[in-house]
Amino acid sequence: MLPIDYRYCPECSTPLSEGMVDGRLRKYCTQCHFVRYENPLPVVVALAQKDGRFLLIRRAIPPKKGYWGFPSGFVESGETPEEACLRELEEEAGVSGEIQRLLRVGRLEDTELYGDMLVVTYLVRVTSDTPVAESDEVDEVRYYSASELPSYLARSLRDVIEEVGGTS
Template sequence: MNFCSNCGAAVELRIPPGDTLPRYVCRQCTTVHYQNPKLVVGALAQWEDRILLCRRAIEPRHGFWTLPAGFMENDETTAQAAARETAEEARARIEVGELYTMIDVPYISQVHLVYRARLLDLDFSAGEESLEVALLREDEIPWDQIAFRTIGMTLRYFFEDRRRGNWPFHCTSLALPPPAP
Protein backbone atom coordinates (compact mmCIF):
# COMPACT_ATOMS: atom_id res chain seq x y z
CA MET A 1 0.00 0.00 0.00
CA ASN A 2 1.41 3.37 -0.98
CA PHE A 3 -1.40 5.88 -0.49
CA CYS A 4 -4.23 6.48 1.96
CA SER A 5 -7.67 5.54 0.63
CA ASN A 6 -9.12 8.22 2.91
CA CYS A 7 -7.14 11.32 1.86
CA GLY A 8 -4.65 10.19 -0.82
CA ALA A 9 -1.50 11.05 1.14
CA ALA A 10 1.48 8.68 1.45
CA VAL A 11 1.34 5.94 4.06
CA GLU A 12 4.11 4.36 6.08
CA LEU A 13 4.37 0.92 7.63
CA ARG A 14 4.70 1.26 11.41
CA ILE A 15 3.20 0.03 14.67
CA PRO A 16 0.47 2.50 15.68
CA PRO A 17 0.12 3.51 19.33
CA GLY A 18 -1.81 0.86 21.27
CA ASP A 19 -1.20 -1.83 18.64
CA THR A 20 1.33 -4.67 18.43
CA LEU A 21 1.58 -5.23 14.67
CA PRO A 22 2.88 -3.07 11.83
CA ARG A 23 0.07 -1.35 9.91
CA TYR A 24 -0.08 1.13 7.05
CA VAL A 25 -0.68 4.51 8.66
CA CYS A 26 -1.40 7.72 6.76
CA ARG A 27 1.24 10.38 7.39
CA GLN A 28 -1.32 13.14 6.94
CA CYS A 29 -4.71 12.10 8.38
CA THR A 30 -3.29 9.27 10.61
CA THR A 31 -5.86 6.74 9.37
CA VAL A 32 -4.74 3.21 10.23
CA HIS A 33 -5.32 0.80 7.32
CA TYR A 34 -5.93 -2.70 8.63
CA GLN A 35 -5.41 -5.59 6.24
CA ASN A 36 -7.20 -8.75 7.26
CA PRO A 37 -7.65 -12.24 5.80
CA LYS A 38 -10.15 -12.77 2.99
CA LEU A 39 -12.95 -15.31 3.27
CA VAL A 40 -13.35 -17.78 0.41
CA VAL A 41 -16.74 -19.47 0.66
CA GLY A 42 -18.14 -22.35 -1.33
CA ALA A 43 -20.55 -25.25 -1.49
CA LEU A 44 -20.18 -28.98 -1.71
CA ALA A 45 -23.44 -29.50 -3.60
CA GLN A 46 -24.71 -33.06 -3.72
CA TRP A 47 -27.20 -34.81 -6.00
CA GLU A 48 -27.71 -38.44 -5.01
CA ASP A 49 -24.18 -39.91 -4.90
CA ARG A 50 -22.58 -37.19 -7.04
CA ILE A 51 -20.90 -33.86 -6.31
CA LEU A 52 -21.09 -30.70 -8.44
CA LEU A 53 -17.65 -29.61 -9.66
CA CYS A 54 -16.59 -26.72 -11.88
CA ARG A 55 -13.59 -26.61 -14.21
CA ARG A 56 -12.03 -23.16 -13.83
CA ALA A 57 -12.04 -20.69 -16.73
CA ILE A 58 -9.92 -18.19 -14.77
CA GLU A 59 -6.59 -18.01 -13.01
CA PRO A 60 -5.35 -19.16 -10.67
CA ARG A 61 -5.45 -22.79 -11.75
CA HIS A 62 -7.22 -22.30 -15.08
CA GLY A 63 -8.53 -25.65 -16.39
CA PHE A 64 -8.46 -27.37 -13.00
CA TRP A 65 -11.51 -28.61 -11.09
CA THR A 66 -12.97 -27.10 -7.95
CA LEU A 67 -16.13 -26.78 -5.93
CA PRO A 68 -18.05 -23.59 -6.71
CA ALA A 69 -16.47 -21.03 -4.37
CA GLY A 70 -15.12 -17.52 -4.25
CA PHE A 71 -14.56 -14.41 -2.19
CA MET A 72 -17.32 -13.36 0.16
CA GLU A 73 -18.85 -9.96 -0.58
CA ASN A 74 -19.83 -7.25 1.89
CA ASP A 75 -23.41 -7.33 3.16
CA GLU A 76 -23.90 -11.09 2.80
CA THR A 77 -23.70 -14.05 5.15
CA THR A 78 -21.29 -16.89 4.49
CA ALA A 79 -24.24 -19.13 3.54
CA GLN A 80 -25.47 -16.48 1.09
CA ALA A 81 -21.94 -16.30 -0.37
CA ALA A 82 -21.93 -20.08 -0.90
CA ALA A 83 -25.28 -19.95 -2.72
CA ARG A 84 -24.25 -16.90 -4.80
CA GLU A 85 -20.94 -18.45 -5.86
CA THR A 86 -22.73 -21.67 -6.85
CA ALA A 87 -25.23 -19.66 -8.91
CA GLU A 88 -22.46 -17.63 -10.56
CA GLU A 89 -20.05 -20.46 -11.35
CA ALA A 90 -22.47 -23.31 -12.06
CA ARG A 91 -25.79 -21.53 -12.63
CA ALA A 92 -27.14 -23.95 -10.06
CA ARG A 93 -29.65 -23.55 -7.26
CA ILE A 94 -28.83 -25.11 -3.91
CA GLU A 95 -30.21 -25.50 -0.44
CA VAL A 96 -27.30 -24.59 1.82
CA GLY A 97 -26.80 -26.97 4.74
CA GLU A 98 -24.34 -26.88 7.60
CA LEU A 99 -20.83 -25.48 7.54
CA TYR A 100 -18.63 -28.48 6.76
CA THR A 101 -15.01 -27.35 6.54
CA MET A 102 -13.07 -24.33 7.72
CA ILE A 103 -9.46 -24.31 6.59
CA ASP A 104 -7.04 -21.54 7.54
CA VAL A 105 -4.58 -20.69 4.77
CA PRO A 106 -2.34 -18.15 6.54
CA TYR A 107 0.43 -18.00 3.93
CA ILE A 108 -2.04 -16.29 1.55
CA SER A 109 -4.12 -14.61 4.29
CA GLN A 110 -7.32 -16.51 3.54
CA VAL A 111 -9.86 -18.66 5.37
CA HIS A 112 -11.76 -21.19 3.23
CA LEU A 113 -15.29 -22.14 4.33
CA VAL A 114 -17.29 -24.87 2.57
CA TYR A 115 -20.91 -25.69 3.28
CA ARG A 116 -22.62 -28.98 2.54
CA ALA A 117 -25.51 -28.32 0.19
CA ARG A 118 -28.25 -30.07 -1.73
CA LEU A 119 -28.62 -29.39 -5.44
CA LEU A 120 -32.28 -28.46 -5.97
CA ASP A 121 -32.53 -29.59 -9.60
CA LEU A 122 -30.41 -30.60 -12.57
CA ASP A 123 -30.71 -27.24 -14.31
CA PHE A 124 -27.07 -26.12 -14.20
CA SER A 125 -24.44 -24.98 -16.69
CA ALA A 126 -21.06 -23.28 -16.82
CA GLY A 127 -21.06 -19.69 -15.62
CA GLU A 128 -18.57 -16.98 -16.66
CA GLU A 129 -15.78 -18.37 -14.47
CA SER A 130 -16.22 -22.02 -15.47
CA LEU A 131 -15.27 -23.94 -18.60
CA GLU A 132 -17.67 -26.72 -17.69
CA VAL A 133 -19.56 -28.13 -14.73
CA ALA A 134 -20.27 -31.75 -13.96
CA LEU A 135 -21.88 -34.02 -11.41
CA LEU A 136 -19.25 -36.61 -10.52
CA ARG A 137 -19.16 -39.75 -8.42
CA GLU A 138 -16.14 -40.31 -6.20
CA ASP A 139 -14.48 -42.65 -8.72
CA GLU A 140 -14.97 -40.08 -11.52
CA ILE A 141 -13.27 -37.16 -9.78
CA PRO A 142 -10.01 -36.15 -11.51
CA TRP A 143 -8.03 -36.08 -8.26
CA ASP A 144 -4.81 -35.04 -9.98
CA GLN A 145 -6.61 -32.04 -11.52
CA ILE A 146 -8.14 -30.53 -8.37
CA ALA A 147 -7.32 -26.82 -8.31
CA PHE A 148 -6.67 -26.23 -4.61
CA ARG A 149 -5.51 -28.32 -1.66
CA THR A 150 -8.41 -27.08 0.48
CA ILE A 151 -10.88 -28.44 -2.08
CA GLY A 152 -9.08 -31.78 -2.26
CA MET A 153 -9.12 -32.00 1.54
CA THR A 154 -12.83 -31.15 1.68
CA LEU A 155 -13.69 -33.78 -0.94
CA ARG A 156 -11.64 -36.44 0.85
CA TYR A 157 -13.31 -35.60 4.18
CA PHE A 158 -16.71 -35.84 2.51
CA PHE A 159 -16.21 -39.27 0.98
CA GLU A 160 -14.62 -40.66 4.18
CA ASP A 161 -17.44 -39.22 6.29
CA ARG A 162 -20.08 -40.58 3.91
CA ARG A 163 -18.59 -44.08 4.21
CA ARG A 164 -18.73 -43.78 8.02
CA GLY A 165 -22.19 -42.18 8.01
CA ASN A 166 -20.89 -39.41 10.26
CA TRP A 167 -20.74 -35.69 9.35
CA PRO A 168 -18.38 -33.87 11.73
CA PHE A 169 -17.30 -30.27 11.21
CA HIS A 170 -13.68 -30.18 9.98
CA CYS A 171 -11.49 -27.30 11.10
CA THR A 172 -7.82 -27.32 10.16
CA SER A 173 -4.95 -25.22 8.87
CA LEU A 174 -2.58 -25.38 5.91
CA ALA A 175 0.51 -23.96 7.56
CA LEU A 176 2.86 -24.30 4.59
CA PRO A 177 2.48 -23.29 0.95
CA PRO A 178 2.33 -26.09 -1.63
CA PRO A 179 5.65 -27.24 -3.05
CA ALA A 180 6.87 -25.34 -6.11
CA PRO A 181 6.04 -27.07 -9.44
Protein backbone atom coordinates in the same frame (compact mmCIF):
# COMPACT_ATOMS: atom_id res chain seq x y z
CA MET B 1 -3.50 -8.62 -7.94
CA LEU B 2 -2.46 -9.63 -4.50
CA PRO B 3 -3.92 -7.34 -1.83
CA ILE B 4 -3.16 -3.77 -2.82
CA ASP B 5 0.07 -2.49 -1.40
CA TYR B 6 -0.91 1.08 -0.57
CA ARG B 7 1.84 3.66 -0.83
CA TYR B 8 -0.28 6.70 -0.04
CA CYS B 9 -2.94 7.31 2.54
CA PRO B 10 -6.31 6.70 0.80
CA GLU B 11 -7.85 9.43 2.97
CA CYS B 12 -5.34 12.30 2.81
CA SER B 13 -2.71 11.19 0.22
CA THR B 14 0.24 11.45 2.62
CA PRO B 15 2.93 8.82 1.87
CA LEU B 16 2.38 5.98 4.32
CA SER B 17 4.88 5.04 7.00
CA GLU B 18 5.51 1.54 8.27
CA GLY B 19 5.82 0.53 11.88
CA MET B 20 4.38 -1.45 14.75
CA VAL B 21 0.68 -0.74 15.29
CA ASP B 22 -1.37 -2.94 17.62
CA GLY B 23 1.41 -5.51 17.82
CA ARG B 24 2.04 -5.95 14.08
CA LEU B 25 4.05 -4.32 11.35
CA ARG B 26 1.53 -2.19 9.47
CA LYS B 27 1.39 0.80 7.20
CA TYR B 28 -0.10 3.92 8.70
CA CYS B 29 -0.55 7.61 8.06
CA THR B 30 1.33 10.14 10.17
CA GLN B 31 -1.17 12.90 9.28
CA CYS B 32 -4.53 11.28 10.02
CA HIS B 33 -5.94 8.22 11.75
CA PHE B 34 -5.56 5.80 8.82
CA VAL B 35 -4.00 2.40 9.53
CA ARG B 36 -3.73 -0.25 6.83
CA TYR B 37 -5.21 -3.33 8.54
CA GLU B 38 -4.99 -6.41 6.39
CA ASN B 39 -7.79 -8.95 6.58
CA PRO B 40 -8.41 -12.16 4.69
CA LEU B 41 -11.04 -12.15 1.96
CA PRO B 42 -14.17 -14.12 2.89
CA VAL B 43 -14.73 -17.00 0.48
CA VAL B 44 -17.55 -19.54 0.45
CA VAL B 45 -17.35 -22.99 -1.09
CA ALA B 46 -20.36 -25.14 -2.05
CA LEU B 47 -19.50 -28.79 -1.58
CA ALA B 48 -22.59 -29.68 -3.51
CA GLN B 49 -23.95 -33.18 -3.86
CA LYS B 50 -26.76 -34.90 -5.67
CA ASP B 51 -27.45 -38.63 -5.33
CA GLY B 52 -24.09 -39.06 -3.62
CA ARG B 53 -22.11 -37.43 -6.41
CA PHE B 54 -20.20 -34.16 -6.24
CA LEU B 55 -20.90 -31.21 -8.51
CA LEU B 56 -17.70 -29.75 -9.90
CA ILE B 57 -16.90 -26.84 -12.16
CA ARG B 58 -13.85 -26.33 -14.36
CA ARG B 59 -12.42 -22.86 -13.92
CA ALA B 60 -12.07 -20.79 -17.08
CA ILE B 61 -10.16 -17.98 -15.36
CA PRO B 62 -7.30 -17.67 -12.85
CA PRO B 63 -6.61 -18.60 -10.16
CA LYS B 64 -6.32 -22.32 -10.97
CA LYS B 65 -7.53 -21.92 -14.54
CA GLY B 66 -8.29 -25.31 -16.11
CA TYR B 67 -8.67 -27.04 -12.76
CA TRP B 68 -11.81 -28.63 -11.41
CA GLY B 69 -13.16 -27.39 -8.13
CA PHE B 70 -16.29 -26.80 -6.17
CA PRO B 71 -18.36 -23.72 -6.94
CA SER B 72 -16.99 -20.92 -4.81
CA GLY B 73 -16.67 -17.17 -4.58
CA PHE B 74 -16.48 -14.12 -2.40
CA VAL B 75 -19.13 -13.07 0.05
CA GLU B 76 -20.57 -9.72 -1.02
CA SER B 77 -21.56 -6.96 1.38
CA GLY B 78 -25.09 -7.48 2.65
CA GLU B 79 -25.09 -11.24 2.11
CA THR B 80 -24.91 -13.99 4.66
CA PRO B 81 -22.29 -16.64 3.89
CA GLU B 82 -25.11 -19.11 3.22
CA GLU B 83 -26.69 -16.77 0.67
CA ALA B 84 -23.33 -16.20 -1.00
CA CYS B 85 -22.73 -19.94 -1.19
CA LEU B 86 -26.07 -20.65 -2.90
CA ARG B 87 -25.65 -17.65 -5.21
CA GLU B 88 -22.24 -18.87 -6.35
CA LEU B 89 -23.63 -22.36 -6.89
CA GLU B 90 -26.34 -20.90 -9.08
CA GLU B 91 -24.01 -18.55 -10.97
CA GLU B 92 -21.23 -21.04 -11.61
CA ALA B 93 -23.10 -24.31 -11.99
CA GLY B 94 -26.60 -23.18 -12.96
CA VAL B 95 -28.36 -25.13 -10.22
CA SER B 96 -30.18 -24.27 -7.05
CA GLY B 97 -29.37 -25.85 -3.74
CA GLU B 98 -30.14 -26.12 -0.08
CA ILE B 99 -27.56 -25.68 2.67
CA GLN B 100 -27.26 -28.89 4.68
CA ARG B 101 -24.65 -27.78 7.17
CA LEU B 102 -21.41 -25.97 7.78
CA LEU B 103 -18.47 -28.27 7.06
CA ARG B 104 -15.28 -26.29 7.57
CA VAL B 105 -13.90 -22.88 8.28
CA GLY B 106 -10.28 -22.55 7.34
CA ARG B 107 -7.55 -20.42 5.89
CA LEU B 108 -6.08 -20.62 2.42
CA GLU B 109 -3.39 -18.54 0.83
CA ASP B 110 -3.71 -17.91 -2.89
CA THR B 111 -0.31 -16.84 -4.16
CA GLU B 112 -1.65 -16.25 -7.68
CA LEU B 113 -4.25 -13.54 -7.14
CA TYR B 114 -6.05 -12.97 -3.90
CA GLY B 115 -3.66 -13.55 -1.03
CA ASP B 116 -5.03 -14.60 2.32
CA MET B 117 -8.54 -16.02 2.35
CA LEU B 118 -10.96 -17.15 5.05
CA VAL B 119 -12.70 -20.13 3.50
CA VAL B 120 -16.14 -21.26 4.67
CA THR B 121 -17.31 -24.57 3.20
CA TYR B 122 -20.92 -25.74 3.30
CA LEU B 123 -22.38 -29.09 2.43
CA VAL B 124 -25.13 -28.33 -0.07
CA ARG B 125 -27.81 -30.53 -1.56
CA VAL B 126 -28.54 -29.74 -5.20
CA THR B 127 -32.29 -29.31 -5.62
CA SER B 128 -32.64 -28.63 -9.34
CA ASP B 129 -31.84 -30.60 -12.45
CA THR B 130 -29.17 -30.39 -15.10
CA PRO B 131 -26.19 -28.17 -14.27
CA VAL B 132 -25.09 -25.65 -16.91
CA ALA B 133 -21.85 -23.70 -17.22
CA GLU B 134 -23.42 -20.31 -17.76
CA SER B 135 -20.77 -18.08 -16.24
CA ASP B 136 -17.68 -16.65 -17.97
CA GLU B 137 -15.68 -18.02 -15.08
CA VAL B 138 -16.55 -21.64 -15.78
CA ASP B 139 -16.21 -23.71 -18.96
CA GLU B 140 -17.61 -27.07 -17.84
CA VAL B 141 -19.82 -28.44 -15.09
CA ARG B 142 -20.42 -32.08 -14.23
CA TYR B 143 -21.00 -34.56 -11.44
CA TYR B 144 -18.21 -36.74 -10.15
CA SER B 145 -18.49 -39.80 -7.95
CA ALA B 146 -16.03 -39.93 -5.06
CA SER B 147 -13.70 -42.32 -6.91
CA GLU B 148 -13.68 -40.18 -10.08
CA LEU B 149 -12.63 -36.98 -8.35
CA PRO B 150 -9.41 -35.48 -9.76
CA SER B 151 -6.55 -36.64 -7.54
CA TYR B 152 -5.66 -33.11 -6.43
CA LEU B 153 -9.16 -32.71 -5.01
CA ALA B 154 -9.47 -36.21 -3.61
CA ARG B 155 -6.23 -35.72 -1.67
CA SER B 156 -7.05 -32.34 -0.18
CA LEU B 157 -10.61 -33.35 0.64
CA ARG B 158 -10.11 -36.89 1.86
CA ASP B 159 -11.34 -36.18 5.37
CA VAL B 160 -14.33 -34.15 4.20
CA ILE B 161 -15.34 -36.80 1.68
CA GLU B 162 -15.13 -39.51 4.30
CA GLU B 163 -17.28 -37.39 6.54
CA VAL B 164 -20.04 -36.59 4.04
CA GLY B 165 -19.89 -39.85 2.13
CA GLY B 166 -20.61 -40.26 -1.52
CA THR B 167 -21.05 -42.96 -4.10
CA SER B 168 -17.83 -44.40 -5.47
